[in-house]
Amino acid sequence: MIRSYMNPIRIAVDRIGGATKASNALSVSNTTIHAWIRKQYISNIDKARQLAELSGIDLQQLRETL
Numbered sequence: 001m002i003r004s005y006m007n008p009i010r011i012a013v014d015r016i017g018g019a020t021k022a023s024n025a026l027s028v029s030n031t032t033i034h035a036w037i038r039k040q041y042i043s044n045i046d047k048a049r050q051l052a053e054l055s056g057i058d059l060q061q062l063r064e065t066l
Contacts, residue, residue, distance in 0.1 A: 008062055010037045012055035026050050 016022045019033040026033075026047055042048040042062055052059040 007037060007040050008057055008064075009040055009042065009051075012051050012057040012062060013037065015055040015057070016051075022051070022054075025054055 013019055013022045013033060013036075016025060019030050019037075023030045023033045028047065036042045042051065045063070048062045049059060051057070052062055
C-alpha cells in the first residue's frame with residue numbers, strides 16, 4: 001500500500017539524525033526503528049513519547065492509527 005503523505009515516524013527519526021542515532025537515544029534496536037517506520041506505528045507509548053520529545057513531532061502524529 002502506497003501512502004501519498006510523508007511518514008511522520010520517518011520524519012521524526014530523520015530529525016534526530018537517522019535510525020542509528022534514534023535507536024541509541026531510545027535504547028531500542030535499529031531493527032525496531034525500521035519496523036516502526038515500515039508499520040508507521042509505534043506500539044510502545046513511552047518510546048513514542050520519547051521520540052516525540054526528541055524530534056519535536058506531535059505524539060498524536062506518531063501514534064495515529066491508519
